[in-house]
Amino acid sequence: MRDTLRRPPPTRRSWAEPFRIKMVEPVRTTTREQRERAIREAGYNTFLLRSEDVYIDLLTDSGTSAMSDWQWAGMMLGDEAYAGSKNFYHLEEAVRKYYGYRYVVPAHQGRGAEHILSRVLIKPGDVIPGNMYFTTTRLHQELAGGTFVDVIIDEAHDPASEHPFKGNVDLDKLERLIREHGAARIPYLSIAATVNMAGGQPISLANLREVRRLAEHHGIRIILDATRIAENAYFIQQREPGQENRPVAEIVRELCSLSDGATVSAKKDALANIGGFLAVNDEQVYDEARNLVVVYEGLHTYGGMAGRDMEAVARGIAESMEDEHIRARVGQVEYLGNLLADWGVPIVKPIGGHGVFLDARAMLPHIPQTQYPAQALTAALYLDSGVRAMERGAVSAGRRKETGEEYLPKLELVRLAIPRRVYTQAHMDVVAESVYFVHQEREKIRGLRMTYEPRYLRFFQARFEPVE
Numbered sequence: 001m002r003d004t005l006r007r008p009p010p011t012r013r014s015w016a017e018p019f020r021i022k023m024v025e026p027v028r029t030t031t032r033e034q035r036e037r038a039i040r041e042a043g044y045n046t047f048l049l050r051s052e053d054v055y056i057d058l059l060t061d062s063g064t065s066a067m068s069d070w071q072w073a074g075m076m077l078g079d080e081a082y083a084g085s086k087n088f089y090h091l092e093e094a095v096r097k098y099y100g101y102r103y104v105v106p107a108h109q110g111r112g113a114e115h116i117l118s119r120v121l122i123k124p125g126d127v128i129p130g131n132m133y134f135t136t137t138r139l140h141q142e143l144a145g146g147t148f149v150d151v152i153i154d155e156a157h158d159p160a161s162e163h164p165f166k167g168n169v170d171l172d173k174l175e176r177l178i179r180e181h182g183a184a185r186i187p188y189l190s191i192a193a194t195v196n197m198a199g200g201q202p203i204s205l206a207n208l209r210e211v212r213r214l215a216e217h218h219g220i221r222i223i224l225d226a227t228r229i230a231e232n233a234y235f236i237q238q239r240e241p242g243q244e245n246r247p248v249a250e251i252v253r254e255l256c257s258l259s260d261g262a263t264v265s266a267k268k269d270a271l272a273n274i275g276g277f278l279a280v281n282d283e284q285v286y287d288e289a290r291n292l293v294v295v296y297e298g299l300h301t302y303g304g305m306a307g308r309d310m311e312a313v314a315r316g317i318a319e320s321m322e323d324e325h326i327r328a329r330v331g332q333v334e335y336l337g338n339l340l341a342d343w344g345v346p347i348v349k350p351i352g353g354h355g356v357f358l359d360a361r362a363m364l365p366h367i368p369q370t371q372y373p374a375q376a377l378t379a380a381l382y383l384d385s386g387v388r389a390m391e392r393g394a395v396s397a398g399r400r401k402e403t404g405e406e407y408l409p410k411l412e413l414v415r416l417a418i419p420r421r422v423y424t425q426a427h428m429d430v431v432a433e434s435v436y437f438v439h440q441e442r443e444k445i446r447g448l449r450m451t452y453e454p455r456y457l458r459f460f461q462a463r464f465e466p467v468e
């Protein structure tokens, strides 16, 4: 039972989620013994756990959100024609209306769009600057023969920095890079809004405008990763002077207008369980992408999605831009983050858009980074309560493509990603308490040794064992 009676009287008015719950899915608690067995069998990798062994699942906010009744109604209107499904045209309409791009190429999910885009735009030897790497994005850039170079501001690599726009590009770093390699070797700037690996941090409108000016001057395209752009726009509305009275949807349109295209995983902002797309303004790029998509994803009017999925995405895009929705979504993340910060748990500041990121380096100074402290902390949290999180540190960063050496990033984080419209405030309290108690006992956590390392995106399938 929740202990509400012992709370002091309120000193302010609260607000609540702009929805009520119509259908529930039971979740199951487990015993410590069961969890010990499950995590051992999973090789201390939370990606390898069975979801039925998880109590509160904060592995990812990707494809895990709850759809609305309007989205579910749309699922029943799936037009499953092989070609020219009406749901594709609804999706195209939504992308044009909310993001403003001319052409849309659907894909089964974000990485499908990244694959197509990388193949169309990148030539071997090219350099792709961006505001911090993302795992799948960088891999597709590399597989196409390119090299990703990080040009994000230094503050982004410092968990304690309270910079309000840690997703900003460092314009000096970018200019130096363009001078060093020449604009002809840079097919596009890869700009994420928000920046996942930095802790869900936004880029400011002012910074993107500057980046645009520089890119135009050198004739370089900007491609956004617009996967969580509504969350980015919300932060702009909340933090950027002069933006406070603009609706999120309007800010999203302006952000997109400062770019030439975007890759999108519709599994995040867009509130769908599967789906994604590439959107561009350039007809020639579109023609090539539209041709390639039939090789790797499916016909250009479904790209690997069922008609019903495209409808869910089209409707999800519209819902994702509603101010009330986005305030509740980011507000829930903030609620969890504030509890942890108040209780002295080191987290990435400011609190991000899609999750709270624990600073494993600060929490576990006794574990060297080569023994993967964030991975170890993720396992310890699961063992404590059945809460599933994701490592976002050295394991995720992988190896340098030229030398095979491990990257040892400054950020060694555990991400508690919050699915949209899924968990309640009581779930957040349970999560916060578990993190707090794990933090209290942190000296007992031991490092891990990797016993199996897959070649690509190793964090998904790697296996570990505790170091003696």
Ligand code: PM9
Residues within 6 Å of the ligand: 059, 060, 061, 062, 109, 110, 111, 112, 134, 135, 136, 137, 192, 196, 225, 227, 228, 265, 266, 267, 275, 276, 417
């Ligand atoms: N992000 C996440 O949990 C899914 C698993 S980790 C690869 O954060 C961005 C910013 C993402 C993202 C996936 C993708 C790829 C692109 N950009 O998962 O292929 O956060 O739909 O999208 C995950 P898909």
